[in-house]
Amino acid sequence: MAQAQPCVLVVEDEGAQREVLKYNLEAEGFSVVLAENGDEAMLLVAEEQPDLIVLDWMLPNVSGIEICRRVKADPQTRQIPIIMLSARSEEVDRVRGLETGADDYVVKPYSVVELMARLRTQLRRTRPASMGERLSYADIILDAGEHRVFRGGQALHLGPTEFRLLSTLMEKPGRVWTREQLLDRVWGRDIYVDTRTIDVHVGRLRKALMANGGDNPVRTVRGTGYALG
Secondary structure, rough: OOOOOOEEEOOOOOOHHOOOOOOHHHHOOOEEEEEEOOOHHHHHHHHHHHOOOEEEEOOOOOHHHHHHHHHHHHOOOOOOOOOEEEOOOOOOHHHHHHOOOOOEEEEEEOHHHHHHHHHHHHHHHHOOOHOOOOEEOOEEEEOOOOOEEEEEOOOOOOOHHHHHHHHHHHOOOOOEEHHHHHHHHHOOOOOOOOHHOOOHHHHHHHHHHHHOOOOOOOOEOOOOEEEEO
16 A cells, blocks of 8 residues: 555636646646635645645635635644645735745646646655655654665664554654544545554554664654654
8 A cells, every 4th residue: 555645635716727736636646635715625624634735816705815824824734835826926916925824826827847846845845755755863764765764774674554654753753643644644534444553553663663772762642642752
């Protein structure tokens, strides 16, 4: 089973634009959820916790600027990168979008190739393992591209699930992940797995990380889940 695909929320009121974005994002290997308006977008942000939001400025009822402001004001969602799409090309509009919290600003009409490149840039920052990046924490190195893990210079042998679990924990050292969040990230949103399964795989991961005499870097947060460090 592959690492759960990064989930991109597309918020766009024009149906043709939504479908073009959905087609190209899925072709790039991303999971896609769609919203037509701001109210629907806020519900999906809460339900799906997407890895990135592609957000149109001009939306009915609630504008993209307001959606951006709400997402970035909430501690639970502020870390989600937002790429704002807009026909407004003036510098003052770009500045307003970025000052509201957007991580990038793309003017319509845009190149799909450029948009995908900008999207990958944002995901390399927030989900580096999914982009094949090399991660490190203390004496642990995870090479997502080569699918290898080293600790103290020695290669470790991890099963595929343990590898995905470690890559998730290493992307955000210190962050406390609930079991439900780990299940979504490691197994994917569409697969049912009992949350107790996480405990089994965390145990296997700890055993592998400590195989050569190292300490246990995976911390249990009682009643919540797990964190690295």
